[in-house]
Amino acid sequence: MERICIVGAGSWGTALGILLAKSGHSVTIWSIMNEEVEMLNQHREHIDKLPGITLPDNIMVTNNLEEGMSQTGIVVMAVPSKFVRNTAKLVKQYIQPGQIIVNVAKGLEEETLLTLAEVIEEEMPNNPVTVLSGPSHAEEVAKNIPTTCVVGARSKQVAEKIQDTFMSKTFRVYTSPDIRGIELGGALKNVIALAAGISDGLKFGDNTKAALMTRGIAEISRLGLAMGASIHTFGGLSGVGDLIVTCTSMHSRNRRAGILIGSGYTLEEAISEVKMVVEGVNTANAAYKLAQKYNIEMPIIEQVSKVLFENKNPKEAVEDLMLRDKTKEHKEYEMDFNKIINWEEE
Ligand SMILES: NC(=O)c1ccc[n+]([C@@H]2O[C@H](COP(=O)([O-])OP(=O)(O)OC[C@H]3O[C@@H](n4cnc5c(N)ncnc54)[C@H](O)[C@@H]3O)[C@@H](O)[C@H]2O)c1
Known part of the structure; x- marks a missing residue:
């Protein structure tokens, strides 16, 4: 005891x-x-x-x-x-x-x-x-x-x-x-939950939410790796596990705030409606600064920050995410994929 x-x-x-x-x-x-x-x-x-x-x-x-x-x-x-x-x-x-x-x-x-x-x-x-x-x-x-x-x-x-x-x-x-990885996973998933909520508020579908969650964990992992965490942590309970629960549950205040913002509420109105601390808002700001500090591409976190702090229209933010430069799914882990087939040698 x-x-x-x-x-x-x-x-x-x-x-x-x-x-x-x-x-x-x-x-x-x-x-x-x-x-x-x-x-x-x-x-x-x-x-x-x-x-x-x-x-x-x-x-x-x-x-x-x-x-x-x-x-x-x-x-x-x-x-x-x-x-x-x-x-x-x-x-x-x-x-x-x-x-x-x-x-x-x-x-x-x-x-x-x-x-x-x-x-x-x-x-x-x-x-x-x-x-x-x-x-x-x-x-x-x-x-x-x-x-x-x-x-x-x-x-x-x-x-x-x-x-x-x-x-x-x-x-x-x-x-x-991996203390740092666990903490980054737990903190940053709240920003992705805001994005998932915004998507629900815009009446987008399950496809959109799955995309935000999957590409969201890719962003979190990229930053985590640059900050010395292990990639495996982000496939674990404090990575994808916490992301799933936060992006799908109505218990999540970040997701609830996102739904309100996607339905047309301002950030202030959404926070006062949720009546509790919406930690993803402060984390979005910090995460955006970390992405710049470590020079890491974090497009979802960037767009969430623009919607929250620059009044960007959420629909436009989604369009900007969809129309980014085309890329490979796992370009940062190219070495692993070269073991399957090395396209450059074709
Ligand atoms: N609620 C959950 O399901 C859950 C699960 C895992 C982790 N967390 C994390 O745990 C932390 C607390 O979350 P919560 O849901 O209990 O939040 P909460 O909003 O329910 O807790 C607020 C509590 O913080 C205390 N408090 C208020 N003002 C304070 C002040 N100025 N100084 C010190 N203490 C003050 C009070 O006891 C107050 O009830 C958060 O970081 C959250 O992300 C929450």
Whole structure:
């Protein structure tokens, strides 16, 4: 049994708390928002975000971070990406040697273009920072619907400790050393989900969505490789796995925002209608800058950025994607294809 502090009591922090408590761990959930702490303590349910799901008795909810983190072995960072840096600064005040940090937020820091584990590592360089990611909607995890994720860590021992802690009959966890790849997959799929939503809002079909998902993962992989990640990560749970769930599910706020934009809403109207953080919007901006920094072709991400930030008509954006210069499907991996037939030798 572990003692775990979950930092952030939104949908994901609460769902993970429920999952871990049901496995017999002792869980404290901390929130910066006093009303949220009161609501969770009074109703033992997150009425706004996970209605109808009761918190097990072995979950304590507090607004006192020092108390929440004391004597815990694992600290789970479960706040939306834009709050990660400031929350890490708070956590840093009470962190103890050996406490393992698990980042579950998905995004990039807009100003620095760092991944979120990198942001946390900058703030707390002496503690092991791991990431847990994959196709995992909170609404389903909280209801014990079978789910799989991957934990990324620098040390195998630490990865296996987090795997053992989170693993349950309904939550299967794999391990990987590719922290950066896992984070890029989890963050960038939100931009592709916006594109998939826009396509749905424009009343395009399944063909279009499959194209966006497949060419989307090609873009993500290209950037990931340039940034030192493994290509295999993008064919895994935090790559294609998370992309599929985000682009096809109505639980996805990024896809929902995209549908609204494709139906004619402005970005501001779409965000206020979804009523929750639409992380893909900030990530689109950061991803576009990363593409330029690493000189990587990312046409879908470029067009999404133009629709979001330059008011480009979504229909025109799709037309521009369709009419780009013609190319080979896997031009960056030409060497592999030359092993089948080398066209240049014909
Ligand atoms: N919801 C999911 O299904 C899911 C699944 C996997 C990963 N994630 C990732 O987990 C992260 C959290 O997502 P979520 O769905 O729980 O978001 P959410 O919008 O439900 O969570 C918001 C919570 O963050 C906390 N918060 C609000 N303002 C804050 C502030 N200024 N400082 C610190 N904390 C603050 C509060 O507890 C609030 O309830 C995101 O990065 C998301 O991408 C979510």
